[in-house]
Amino acid sequence: MLENIADAFALFLTVDNAFSIFAGVVIGVVIGAIPGMTTPMGVALVLPFTFTMQPVTGILLLLGVYKGGLYGGSITAILIKAPGTPAASCTVLDGYPLTQQGEARKALDMALYASCFADFVSNLALILLAGLLAAFALRFGPPEFFTLIVFSLTIIAGVSGDSLVKGIASAALGLLFATVGLDMVYGTNRFIFDNWNLMGGLSFIPVLIGLFALPEIIRYFADRAAGRTQAAVMRGGGAGWREFRACFKSILRGSLIGVVLGSIPGIGGAPSAFLSYGEARRNSKRPHNFGKGELEGVAAAEAGNNGVAGATMIPLLALGVPGDVITAVILGAFMIHGLRPGPVMFADNITLIYALFIGIMLSSAYLFVVGKFSIRAISRIAEVPNRILYPVVLMLCLFGAFAINNSVFDVLVMLLMGVVGYLMLILRFAAPPFLIAFILGPLLEDNFRQSMILSEGNLSILFRSGICIVFWILTVASLWFLFQSRRRSIPLGG
């Protein structure tokens, strides 16, 4: 083994490798920070450049983009309430209120620390527990997924703002919007109304931008009174060791949630971020502050989001199964170089695997350096007056919504969601339940229906395994805790 590790160092220690992962992280952070540019898009854009590279160099470049993109999505989520990725939408909940309170720098710092730590934990899990976690992940079938998502949805009760009834109505609206598109079992139309643009459902990013960024901007233009000044968004200092230590439990918990969920193919960063956020809120001494600018909320969301980064490589490397779109692209890169991930690769190309592990560990350090630098550069955006910033942000949103699918229709979706979001804002319906339900809704329905197909309509399949039962118990306990909190009139954030 030591000989293999020595060979791996020899294989990894080249300028090309060190530079490619650094370049990947930089590209990823920039792409993640632009609404309309998604991390899978970034990885796909960079893929052709890897064809002529050595396998390790090329794959490290792609991994760098992946890890940078996960963090980059949080920058615009915190600064301008426009999440660059669906997973970063959880960061909006507390990140943007912190910006409004003048603590943007602190939120960005905490997002970076939580991201780097979670990324590091995830990488360690990949290196040390790949076999174990891959075996656990294989025990997840549709009923287990369904119960996991039901448990994740309990956080809706915690982010419903001042009215639980309105929160549930908002979530129902989100679930309803998520049903638009072709039915996945029968292939029939659902709310398409002969518009082929709706066949694939509503795109995530235009809906997210429309729901979060636009209402705030529309309200600014509608309500703007002469002489009104904006908040001193950067008046606070950055976050340091003291803040990191205060949030450490939530960061560690979020990292572990990310590792477990990331190792399960098909889950992705968004459910992990929301689950981590919900757990942080449940365990916090200040649950009422979540959704109103709680630093621990930013830390938990980012830890959950980035904790999946290394872990999604577990099913890919250990089983040859891509867990999401990005790892599917990375699988393509392996195959282009004549490599087939899976148990055989561990036997035949262990040196290459170790070299990748070394590069992956280095990426956490690069992420910290690049993140620190980008915070200084990008956080100046928050100092621009709203009368200049908001028209520019609107243009960024319009270009971004178009660029996702090269579709003018997506621009319309974003604008209409902006109107829906504005109505929700003035009628005091919390937007986070809508968002959580919209993101988790398709997973919930698909896994429920797959379970029903497997059991021929027998609901007992939803209790078939220990994993299902554990999630049901957690769901009931979580709801009991949340309703008790409400009964004691603790305002549940939002």
Place this chain on the structure above:
Amino acid sequence: MRAERITGGGVLALGLLVFFALIPAGVDSPANVSHLSLAPDFWPRIIAAVLALMGLFMLLHPGRGQTGGDSQPVESPAARPSTARRLLRLGVVLAALFGFYVLIPRAGMVAPGIAFIFALMWFAGERRWRLMAAVAAATPLLLYFFFTQVAGIPIPLGVFEALRG
């Protein structure tokens, strides 16, 4: 309380509209569905029913279930324009946004984008003309350059398509 009742009535009406009108008109359910829970309209109907129930609850018990927490920033009444003025301003902004969308197939995204940013900055109270001109011109052009040249995503130029080198 009255506003809450009206909102509840609206949510109830929306839920009923979805359940009784939109689902029958917009969800195709094949005749050979083996189980009720697999039907394409099963999930939407449950959601619509929940929506209607929440609306009914708000209508019958306005204000109940509220914790009194306020997630919206509170502004002093003096800082806000009158309702008529706000509605006018809202109308202008929405007209500008949807006007931009309508213009995309005809004039592309860059030229309307320049006019759009300039107009909105003026609308928001900015009066430094040179700064406005620079920001209005640079933003769509930089975005155009980034998306077309770096990301390889063609951005529509409409009637200005001939200018694309």
